[in-house]
Amino acid sequence: xxxxxxxxxxxxxxxxxxxxxxxxxxxxxxxxxxxxxxxxxxxxxxxxxxxxxxxxxxxxxxxxxxxxxxxxxxxxxxxxxxxxxxxxxxxxxxxxxxxxxxxxxxxxxxxxxxxxxxxxxxxxxxxxxxxxxxxxxxxxxxxxxxxxxxxxxxxxxxxxxxxxxxxxxxxxxxxxxxx
Amino acid sequence: xxxxxxxxxxxxxxxxxxxxxxxxxxxxxxxxxxxxxxxxxxxxxxxxxxxxxxxxxxxxxxxxxxxxxxxxxxxxxxxxxxxxxxxxxxxxxxxxxxxxxxxxxxxxxxxxxxxxxxxxxxxxxxxxxxxxxxxxxxxxxxxxxxxxxxxxxxxxxxxxxxxxxxxxxxxxxxxxxxx
Amino acid sequence: xxxxxxxxxxxxxxxxxxxxxxxxxxxxxxxxxxxxxxxxxxxxxxxxxxxxxxxxxxxxxxxxxxxxxxxxxxxxxxxxxxxxxxxxxxxxxxxxxxxxxxxxxxxxxxxxxxxxxxxxxxxxxxxxxxxxxxxxxxxxxxxxxxxxxxxxxxxxxxxxxxxxxxxxxxxxxxxxxxx
Numbered sequence: 001x002x003x004x005x006x007x008x009x010x011x012x013x014x015x016x017x018x019x020x021x022x023x024x025x026x027x028x029x030x031x032x033x034x035x036x037x038x039x040x041x042x043x044x045x046x047x048x049x050x051x052x053x054x055x056x057x058x059x060x061x062x063x064x065x066x067x068x069x070x071x072x073x074x075x076x077x078x079x080x081x082x083x084x085x086x087x088x089x090x091x092x093x094x095x096x097x098x099x100x101x102x103x104x105x106x107x108x109x110x111x112x113x114x115x116x117x118x119x120x121x122x123x124x125x126x127x128x129x130x131x132x133x134x135x136x137x138x139x140x141x142x143x144x145x146x147x148x149x150x151x152x153x154x155x156x157x158x159x160x161x162x163x164x165x166x167x168x169x170x171x172x173x174x175x176x177x178x179x
Numbered sequence: 180x181x182x183x184x185x186x187x188x189x190x191x192x193x194x195x196x197x198x199x200x201x202x203x204x205x206x207x208x209x210x211x212x213x214x215x216x217x218x219x220x221x222x223x224x225x226x227x228x229x230x231x232x233x234x235x236x237x238x239x240x241x242x243x244x245x246x247x248x249x250x251x252x253x254x255x256x257x258x259x260x261x262x263x264x265x266x267x268x269x270x271x272x273x274x275x276x277x278x279x280x281x282x283x284x285x286x287x288x289x290x291x292x293x294x295x296x297x298x299x300x301x302x303x304x305x306x307x308x309x310x311x312x313x314x315x316x317x318x319x320x321x322x323x324x325x326x327x328x329x330x331x332x333x334x335x336x337x338x339x340x341x342x343x344x345x346x347x348x349x350x351x352x353x354x355x356x357x358x
Numbered sequence: 359x360x361x362x363x364x365x366x367x368x369x370x371x372x373x374x375x376x377x378x379x380x381x382x383x384x385x386x387x388x389x390x391x392x393x394x395x396x397x398x399x400x401x402x403x404x405x406x407x408x409x410x411x412x413x414x415x416x417x418x419x420x421x422x423x424x425x426x427x428x429x430x431x432x433x434x435x436x437x438x439x440x441x442x443x444x445x446x447x448x449x450x451x452x453x454x455x456x457x458x459x460x461x462x463x464x465x466x467x468x469x470x471x472x473x474x475x476x477x478x479x480x481x482x483x484x485x486x487x488x489x490x491x492x493x494x495x496x497x498x499x500x501x502x503x504x505x506x507x508x509x510x511x512x513x514x515x516x517x518x519x520x521x522x523x524x525x526x527x528x529x530x531x532x533x534x535x536x537x
Contacts, residue, residue, distance in 0.1 A: 025530055030356065032220060037420055041390060041536075044500075048522040062216055063279070079296075081289045088280055099279075100421070100457075101446055110439045111504075117437075118503045142223075145297045146290075164227040171354060172204055175529060177388065177536040178220075178356040209535065211399055241395055242458070258475075260468045267459055278458075321402075324476045325469075343406040350533060351383055357399075357535040 026174035027056045030167065031064035033179060034089070036096035036108050036123065039067050042179045043126035050133040057174075058130070059167040061140035064179075065147065066091040067123065068139055068154045077148030085147065093124040131157040138162050138170075205353035206235045209346065212358060213242035213268070215275035215287050215302065221358045222305035229312040236353075237309070238346040240319035243358075244326065245270040246302065247318055247333045256327030264326065272303040310336040317341050317349075384532035385414045388525065389422035391537060392447070394454035394466050394481065397425050400537045401484035408491040415532075416488070417525040419498035422537075423505065424449040425481060426497055426512045435506030443505065451482040489515040496520050496528075 027049040031042045042058060050056045060068055069076060069091025076086040101107040115122065121129070130137065139154060141161040151161065206228040210221045221237060229235045239247055248255065248270025255265040280286040294301065300308070309316065318333060320340040330340065385407040389400045400416060408414045418426055427434065427449025434444040459465040473480065479487070488495065497512060499519040509519065 027526070030220070030224075032217075032358075038390075041388070041419060044522050045388075045526065049526050052523060052526060054526075061220060079293070081293055085280070085286075085289065101443070110443065114437070114439055114504050118500070120500060120504065142297075142299060146293050146299065164223050165231060168206070168224065168228050168231060168233075168354075174354075175526075175532075175534050176354050176356055177534055178358050179390075179536050209399070209403075211396075211537075240399060258472070260472055264459070264468065321476075321478060325472050325478065343402050344410060347385070347403065347407050347410060347412075347533075353533075355533050355535055357537050 024053055024055070026170075027054050028167070028171040028174040028176050029056075029058045030176070030178040031058050031060045032062050033099065034063035034066040034091075034096070035099040036111065037098050037100075038064075038179055039093075039096060039123045040120075040126075043123060043130055044121075045177070046135050047126060047129050047133060050130070050135050055136075056130075056134075057136040057138060057167075057170050059138045059140060059162075059170075061143050061167075063089070065139055065143045065149065067093050067096060067127070068137065068158060069149065070153065070155055071095070071124075073153050076153050079148060082146075082148035091153070093122070093127060096123060127155070136170075138167065140164075140167075203232055203234075205349075206233050207346070207350040207353040207355050208235075208237045209355070209357040210237050210239045210243035211241050212278065213245040213270075213275070214278040215290065216277050216279075217243075217358050218246050218272075218275060218302045219299075219305075222302060222309055223300075224356070224358075225314050226305060226308050226312060229309070229314050234315075235309075235313075236315040236317060236346075236349050238317045238319060238341075238349075240322050240346075242268070244318055244322045244328065246272050246275060246306070247316065247337060248328070249332065249334055250274070250303075252332050255332050258327060261325075261327035270332070272301070272306060275302060306334070315349075317346065319343075319346075382411055382413070384528075385412050386525070386529040386532040386534050387414075387416045388534070388536040389416050389418045390420050391457065392421035392424040392449075392454070393457040394469065395456050395458075396422075396537055397451075397454060397481045398478075398484075401481060401488055402479075403535070404493050405484060405487050405491060408488070408493050413494075414488075414492075415494040415496060415525075415528050417496045417498060417520075417528075419501050419525075421447070423497055423501045423507065425451050425454060425485070426495065426516060427507070428511065428513055429453070429482075431511055434511050437506060440504075440506035449511070451480070451485060454481060485513070494528075496525065498522075498525075 046056045046058050071092035071094040075083050077083045098107040137158045139161045141163050144161050225235045225237050250271035250273040254262050256262045277286040316337045318340045320342050323340050387400055404414045404416050429450035429452040433441050435441045456465040495516040497519045499521050502519050
């Protein structure tokens with residue numbers, strides 16, 4: 001799968017791969033968006049960086065936390081407002097929407113179909129690869145409180161929930177992206 | 180308030196706080212969005228970084244400038260187009276909208292209610308804390324020109340308006356985020 | 359044109375310009391959004407950084423690739439889904455929309471009119487200046503595959519299409535922004 005992901009690059013600019021041994025600057029992504037079209041670059045950049053030998057941490061906050069929710073979870077949260085928010089914005093990689101041109105789900109369907117045809121990995125595959133490659137996935141504690149999410153609502157293999165101070169400490173000296 | 184903001188972190192990962200004395204890399208945020216759900220991470224990251232001892236600058240540009248407008252200002256601008264834009268997108272922390280699920284203001288109302296229940300500071304409180312902690316708030320000159328805003332339209336305590344070259348110069352060697 | 363672009367800065371904070379000779383940290387922008395209000399900061403930051411003597415690379419990915427499409431191209435792509443996406447989201451700097459308050463094109467029209475009045479360069483002018491100043495414009499290979507775009511669909515003067523690994527390698531040690 002990773003081969004597929006990085007295929008065009010290896011063909012186009014092999015020199016980039018020779019830097020593999022020295023490219024050890026950390027990458028820290030603040031994954032704020034939970035949209036399909038943002039989760040894709042978040043995870044493709046995270047996994048590609050991990051393949052290049054970089055230590056990678058993704059801090060999932062606000063809407064970005066929802067793709068980490070288990071697909072089989074329906075409505076989450078304890079208070080009615082939390083339940084209502086989860087109803088309008090169901091978590092899990094199976095329920096991702098496009099940030100624009102969503103067209104009641106037709107946009108994402110088309111994107112996913114094209115992705116399959118061109119062998120671009122799905123968010124679910126990318127998320128599993130990220131965990132396998134040792135990418136650290138940190139859920140934002142404050143968002144979990146706000147949305148009424150518990151660790152049981154999230155997929156396996158994520159780190160202990162933490163806050164902004166931890167994310168900033170990890171990001172010290174790293175390449176940082178807010179997505 | 181800051182205690183509340185960083186509370187989950189201190190409980191979860193105290194080690195991050197031991198780094199306080201060495202964590203002096205600058206943080207520069209390009210705050211492009213004026214939405215409630217983006218102003219929150221902008222100010223929480225800015226204030227947390229300041230609490231960790233980092234010099235922090237936030238450069239407010241495009242839609243991001245509007246939360247710096249005084250809440251009591253109604254329509255801003257001189258030309259009719261500027262007035263119309265300010266009518267559709269009223270400035271000030273009291274008029275923030277969600278980037279998605281706004282539902283005519285019901286989404287922000289629910290978010291703000293949940294934030295209050297879970298002791299997450301409001302944008303207004305965060306903005307005041309930022310100024311108190313010495314976070315530099317720079318309004319983008321070009322945006323002020325475009326939108327017809329004057330320094331009198333903005334809250335007290337912001338820096339002199341400046342442009343992209345200044346923002347880039349300040350960002351030299353800093354951790355940078357575009358939010 | 360660059361004079362216009364950086365005018366407010368030179369007046370406001372001349373000190374920033376004295377740093378010109380030492381400000382050589384690279385700038386790498388991941389240009390994910392193709393909206394008018396995001397292409398503006400992308401290109402203004404890129405060109406201003408280039409004027410300050412920084413090596414600048416912009417990696418155009420996902421929606422961000424569309425502003426690089428030639429204005430005279432109509433519908434692009436080979437498969438019907440690609441054609442349909444290009445119909446809803448026509449490429450080229452002449453067809454940019456606002457991320458919010460688009461109002462069927464009235465928002466962008468007003469923004470462009472104000473920009474002209476205040477001598478802010480248009481995306482088309484900024485793109486041409488970027489090429490003239492040696493800003494490297496890299497189209498994302500994976501996006502081109504997904505959207506069925508070929509190099510013939512893109513404007514002159516862009517680099518060979520490449521992938522995430524190349525972008526990350528170029529970004530090593532650079533100031534990075536995801537816009």
